Amino acid sequence: MNLLVLFLPVWVLSISFSSPILHAASSISLSQNAQAESPGIQEVRTVHHQNLNKRILIALVACSALLVGVFLFLLYVWFGRHKNLRCSKSKSQETIEAAKGETISSVNAKLNYSKMADKKSSVAIFDYQLLEAATNSFNTSNIMGESGSRIVYRAHFDEHFQAAVKKADSDADREFENEVSWLSKIQHQNIIKIMGYCIHGESRFLVYELMENGSLETQLHGPNRGSSLTWPLRLRIAVDVARALEYLHEHNNPPVVHRDLKSSNVFLDSNFNAKLSDFGFAMVLGMQHKNMKMSGTLGYLAPEYISHGKLTDKSDVYAFGVVLLELLTGKKPMENMTSNQYQSLVSWAMPQLTDRSKLPSILDPVIRDTMDLKHLYQVAAVAVLCVQSEPSYRPLITDVLHSLIPLVPVELGGSLRVTEPISS
Template identity: 70%
Template sequence: MCFVKTISDGGKGLSLSPILERFNSLRLAGKKDTVSVIEYELLEAATNNFQESNVIGEGGRGHVYKARFNEKLLAAVKRIDDAGHDAEREFNNEVNWLTKIRHQNIISLLGYCIHAETRFLVYEMMQNGSLEKQLHGPTHGSNLTWHLRMKIAVDVARGLEYLHEHCNHPVVHRDLKSSNILLDSSFNAKLSDFGLSVTAGTQSRNVKISGTLGYVAPEYLLEGKLTDKSDVYAFGVVLLELLMGRRPVEKMSPTQCQSMVTWAMPQLTDRSKLPNIVDPVIRDTMDLKHLYQVAAVAVLCIQPEPSYRPLITDVLHSLIPLVPTDLGGSLRVT
């Protein structure tokens, strides 16, 4: 039996039933180029009037809320309070991409809403939050075993491979980072935040550099050159985060920051030093040969020269053998 919550709006009853039916029919049909426009009152009811206790995350432009539409359907609502041109462009870009893209490792957009100057995006719920929160939050990565970390890396590579190789025109994510990798209840990883994504090859030289310090490829930062290899660089940084449990840029003093890539590079290629820089949470829990292989992949991905970086497809095929079969890889664990 479907539980339907009705809220009163000046005597007019608003039922959640039609919107739930729309969600379900879209998901079952797997329709592309379709996304629900959701009434503001429904979002208000589902988030308990955007109550602070329902905040599950914070983005650069607003909060993310847990929304309960009924006892079966939980969703995440991103509220964008920024009314500037950049925020509007990113919102439209996100809706545009996520209505076209459907993949198991890319977040599903269930709907959106524009209410006065505030915009809302409604996504599937990802119970384990972001990879950033798992690695650098209160648990400091203790929920993530070596095999789970490798599974997350493979999931992210699969999502990127879909964008780079299987979309009609290749898509560059442009803001891949641990806070934009979301994890469901089984730690399946999905790429999120497509506000900055572009079709490969459409980047003009005059476009403002966008992205996050520590993840931005050097050729993009210095020359404005953006290709799929820019995403591969960011993937290499995420792989190092999974390996070492460190942030891409760490503050050493009020005026000094240290880049993880610069610090790690000499040690990644030295087999005697490599085990010492691994996150203590997973240290000594993996086959050393597997550790050397992951470090070698990371080193290739973060090469300063983009032509030396591998395609994401090659990265994916290097990592699949390190993930157990029950987690979506090809490794048989005895």
């Protein structure tokens, strides 16, 4: 249609150009017909008629050639313009997608980008078939950790890109969207980085950066029973988690309460650097409402939250204290005493944490007799303060962090300079 519109004025112009010639030819023909009545000029009339036919033929050929030339030129221009527009659109789309997807540019797969409703940050949407192929159909051999119905798989996309894929609860859409929202906006070295997500029917998947050593829970309570975690590494893990909480409580705008801090939500990279994950229950500090659903895991929940539903940043401090006790003792937050009875780690450890003569005996055998006792007493004192039943007695996470950093060796990110052999 566009080509016809371009061609129409030229066709009209050509008709206008040829009309005088045809009109002149017609006039001459009429004149000759009028002269045909004179018998004396028959030969001249024939000659003029032949010349006229030649002129008309030449004019028609010239007009036709002109029209064909103009048509071919316009056709060439139209196709050229159409091709340029397509190239321009393609380059523009590639530029936009490259800018949005720098973190996974090495994946040779179909990835789409979108914005969650009323969210500011964009995250990648992974095809289910891509996740299925990367996890070998979610084979059990690729499981890195489990927490309830949530399973984390190792995903191998290509030689340049591996990630962790968490299958979320199918009936927890609100938590799923909440986690995507928070992690797409929060950037911190001790908070896990989200790569994207996938929605496939009733299933929900989150794709994180790969943490090669899995969760802290798996390291402490799995088959290895904490054998890879030395005393300095355990202190560094505690400091990393405290740094993540300090960022959420003190530096993020607005301040955030994690609400589900536990060892299964702390992941370790190849160098045992710790990063906090699982922000499905995270919320803005002070935004609690009466009908809010209680969340978290038994053993990590602060007493005031269980009894009165009161939630503050000190609730995260309590959960941090429980994780610190796990690092010290190697025990789970809730121990099964009988078929129907459980004992919390806090109630079991508290009497012994404050007795220096008993303290070494409750330590994880892996780290027993491997640290300076002064440092052990300091860490135990911090743990005792964090798990106080009264929230006002618990320290701010910033104070906890500043108490632990001097106990971590410089080479592990702390400020402790070891100048002589460690004594026990």
